[in-house]
Amino acid sequence: MKNNPFLNQIITGDVVEKMKEIPNNSVHLTITSPPYNVGKNYDNHNDNMDYGEYLSWLGSVWKETKRVLVPGGRFCLNIAPTGIKDFVPIHHDFSNQLRKLGMKFRTEIVWYKQTMLRRTAWGSWKSPSNPHVVPSWEYILVFTKDGDKLEGNHTNADITTEEFKEYSDGHWKIPPEINRNGHPAPFPEELIYRLIKFYSFKGNIVLDMFGGTGTVALVAFKTGRNFIHVDISEEYNKTTKKRLDEIRNQLKLREYDSGSKPQKI
Ligand SMILES: C[S@@+](CC[C@H](N)C(=O)[O-])C[C@H]1O[C@@H](n2cnc3c(N)ncnc32)[C@H](O)[C@@H]1O
Numbered sequence: 001m002k003n004n005p006f007l008n009q010i011i012t013g014d015v016v017e018k019m020k021e022i023p024n025n026s027v028h029l030t031i032t033s034p035p036y037n038v039g040k041n042y043d044n045h046n047d048n049m050d051y052g053e054y055l056s057w058l059g060s061v062w063k064e065t066k067r068v069l070v071p072g073g074r075f076c077l078n079i080a081p082t083g084i085k086d087f088v089p090i091h092h093d094f095s096n097q098l099r100k101l102g103m104k105f106r107t108e109i110v111w112y113k114q115t116m117l118r119r120t121a122w123g124s125w126k127s128p129s130n131p132h133v134v135p136s137w138e139y140i141l142v143f144t145k146d147g148d149k150l151e152g153n154h155t156n157a158d159i160t161t162e163e164f165k166e167y168s169d170g171h172w173k174i175p176p177e178i179n180r181n182g183h184p185a186p187f188p189e190e191l192i193y194r195l196i197k198f199y200s201f202k203g204n205i206v207l208d209m210f211g212g213t214g215t216v217a218l219v220a221f222k223t224g225r226n227f228i229h230v231d232i233s234e235e236y237n238k239t240t241k242k243r244l245d246e247i248r249n250q251l252k253l254r255e256y257d258s259g260s261k262p263q264k265i
Pocket residue numbers: 013014015016032033034035036042043044045183185186187188209210211212213214215216230231232233236
């Protein structure tokens with residue numbers, strides 16, 4: 001682990017190029033949400049690619065993801081079908097790609113975002129002629145590499161009984177993040193906290209190769225894991241650094257106040 005030059009680093013650059021530099025079999029858990037190709041206004045990415053090109057680009061990212069994971073390592077992929085009238089089953093396309101690469105599709109978690117009150121599209125209102133179903137949820141597709149079991153010392157398993165019972169029910173009601181930190185699609189911390197606690201041991205390495213403003217890195221740090229954060233945007237990476245510095249300063253202040261070692265936040 002000490003040989004991993006990316007450990008606890010914020011890396012700016014292209015996902016495929018940077019991932020190629022991460023050593024084989026070195027990451028325990030990858031959590032990510034790629035651009036959905038729906039025309040979002042990212043700092044440094046065209047979110048309107050030809051769909052075939054988009055899939056082939058992400059196919060090369062999945063290949064690197066598999067290579068860097070340790071045996072038993074997990075890949076938690078957040079994705080949702082896009083389009084309402086012109087439905088695009090992007091989640092099926094991704095899972096097919098990953099299964100072809102030999103990853104085992106372990107489960108899917110439904111992230112219910114509780115946003116139905118904001119809906120604007122109904123299709124044929126009150127008529128069965130062509131009504132719309134609006135996706136009010138996203139998926140976390142969970143894959144494993146080379147078997148299901150992640151090796152780890154049980155003294156480093158830090159999930160509580162209540163958390164384990166709650167998270168093993170695969171329907172998670174978590175509102176979307178309101179505090180966007182200048183990013184169009186940040187993760188809510190609660191979502192990442194659950195994935196990290198459920199799927200990794202303390203001290204493990206957690207990667208987000210489309211890291212945005214650093215929610216995965218931040219929660220990994222707060223929960224005593226190591227992180228690797230990659231994003232192409234310098235702007236988003238500056239925000240990630242700022243968020244991590246704030247947490248580090250809070251920990252230092254607590255240490256100063258209590259005269260003891262930093263505590264888990
Ligand atoms: C859906 S967002 C991820 C947001 C993140 N989950 C968060 O909590 O902030 C996708 C991210 O992919 C990044 N991105 C797009 N193309 C990239 C590339 N070629 N290499 C690395 N990152 C890229 C974008 O800058 C964007 O921040």
